[in-house]
Amino acid sequence: MAADGLGDRNVVGARGGGLTATELADQARRVAAWLADQPGEHLVFVDVSSEALPVALFGAALSGRPFAPLSYRLADDQLRRIVDQLTGVLVAGPGVAERLGGDVGLTLVDRDELLAVARDHDRPLLDRAGGDGDDVAVLLFTSGTTGPPKGAVLRHRHLTSYVMATVEFGGAAEGDAALVSVPPYHVASVAAMLTSLYAGRRVVQLAAFEPEEWVALARREAITHAMVVPTMLGRILDVLEGRGDAVGALPALRTLSYGGGPMPASVVERALRLLREVDFVNAYGLTETSSTIAVLGPEEHRSAFASTDPGHRARLGSVGRPIPGVEVSIRDEAGAPVAVGAHGEVWVRGEQVSGEYVGLGGLDADGWFHTRDSGRLDEDGYLFLGGRLDDVIVRGGENLSPGQIEAVLVEHTAVRDAAVVGVPDEEWGEAVHAVVVLQPGAEASTEELQAHVRANLRSVCTPATVELRSELPYNETGKLLRRMLRPPESSDQVR
């Protein structure tokens, strides 16, 4: 469709260089025709966001193969274990083949070889895309919080449904350009490729995030749209403040969207203050739901930020309202809907929601996906998240949301980062334990931090103990790994 309607538009790469939609389509069709002659089922991709990514993604789709991008940051044995579950062709970035070891059951092709196929004008182009909405489009291995990574299955109908429900074809203006700095194995990268192409917006990739590099690239390419994960935004703001003129630094930027993890309200507020003309979008989604299912839009950010009403102001901590075609319901442990405003598990339903894993279905009998995220909906339908359900602290029969307590701790000026976990407790079952990273040079006593939490939340949320650390454990997509802060399960713990 993009080649048909937007053929001459530049859709990938640098201004003045890169590929037009027609060129991308031709390159993808060459790769697809070549793939049709290759054995096995998948197209596995182990590389950074290189030039090979768009042609691999679309080439796989046209040839009817599932596209399986894997994290190059996995340990060698973990990577090999996943690769051993797949068949077909593997596109390898530099050094990957060596890491995999011998006797790999797939045809290894390095990045440059794939690009050579794509660019070879003597090669035939795949005539017509066959396949079906039910064919598997992408396999994304989610970093399991318990156990080994699971392969989340997204079929073409899920992705198509998401794109068509949320994007206007060719809706981007001619000069628009999107900066994608999330890696290829993150659902946001797949989504960005699809929605940008469909909208006709040029995609520029940053292979490895570094805040100075991000700002320099955004300037050089006159980036109008960007998507970042929360850990990136604070660092980008540091660089902009360091330059002394944030707005002047990024004159082309119009929309900055963020997601993939909780964003501290103080960082959003700082961003809104520094970049007043920029539209901010908070997007909540999961791999299993083809990325975004709820959005807090630019006007919602601005009106919450400007509001003197605390309830309205608190919206900045919300992930917004469900997008068209998506239903969200908050359920208790028995699966019954909770009262408006009450906490529970976030369930999602819609055409873009897959919830399927390799070898396992994932939707219940009524088509709902149980996200394992805790959250609540306010009376206007705004969704507030509380962290993974597995991380919920059960103290004296009451469920406490670590995310809520962390958000309050991080508002304290001395606190840079915080994680809250449940630790075994004789009296309460679990007690609230906070692990805090202080701002450089700052000091805060346990009592001070406890008083701060007590002043802002129900007293039961007050951490019984506070531990100081120099940093908290995050995985490579920016998710806080609370389970790593809990004491290890052992019989010695039972007193």
Add this chain to the structure above:
Amino acid sequence: MTGGRDDRRPSSGRGVHDDVIELRPGQRLRSTACSTELVVVKGSGPLDLRCGGAPVTVLDDAEPVADAVPSPPFDDGTLVGKRYAHDGADLEVLCTKAGAGSLSVGDERVEQRSSKPLPSSD
């Protein structure tokens, strides 16, 4: 209607009458009078959907008739990526490939709809 075109109509997806197609969401259709291709977003049951004045057919591998032309007044063209809807027929389609003909249900035009895009989140 020419005999050649009748031969190309697959039996699946067709209702009892030649002019009436059984619609369902997700179904891919093409014009028999031009290059237009569509996907059904909303719509079910039998409907006399036409492009360029001629009934559309299910998209398959068959080659379109080379000299097909749309009949006026249904020759304004259909644009790729645009949505077209007919409220009376509870129909909405998305154009996936452009063509010279324009859409109608019987003789009633199917109008282009503008969409309200979300803020981009990717």
